[in-house]
């Protein structure tokens with residue numbers, strides 16, 4: 001899948017608009033790539049590599065912290081949990097609402113599982129997307145309807 005990738009921090013603009021500056025690191029240097037992101041559509045049948053990398057996005061409409069104004073979004077990498085080893089790990093998950101960047105969750109491999117949670121204000125409708133970066137296998141994308 002096409003994307004505009006920050007040369008510094010691997011943020012990907014998925015709306016096909018080159019940002020003035022990277023919303024994550026502030027850099028102003030991007031590269032447009034036709035194959036920036038791997039998706040489930042890249043292979044007709046999901047193999048183990050796909051199952052370990054495609055972000056699994058789950059929406060929980062009832063939040064335990066802000067019950068009347070929040071929806072929880074949980075992202076797990078992936079359907080088969082990805083390893084978190086020094087030599088092979090998930091570095092970050094970026095989240096997008098209607099293809100606009102909203103958050104990055106970063107990981108260190110020693111103590112963290114490759115799972116991210118965000119608290120989205122109530123009232124959103126549309127599509128939620130997640131992009132994850134594996135230090136060995138690159139950038140992977142998934143998107144769901146909210």
Ligand SMILES: [Fe+2]
Pocket residue numbers: 053082088089134135136137
């Ligand atoms: Fe990997």
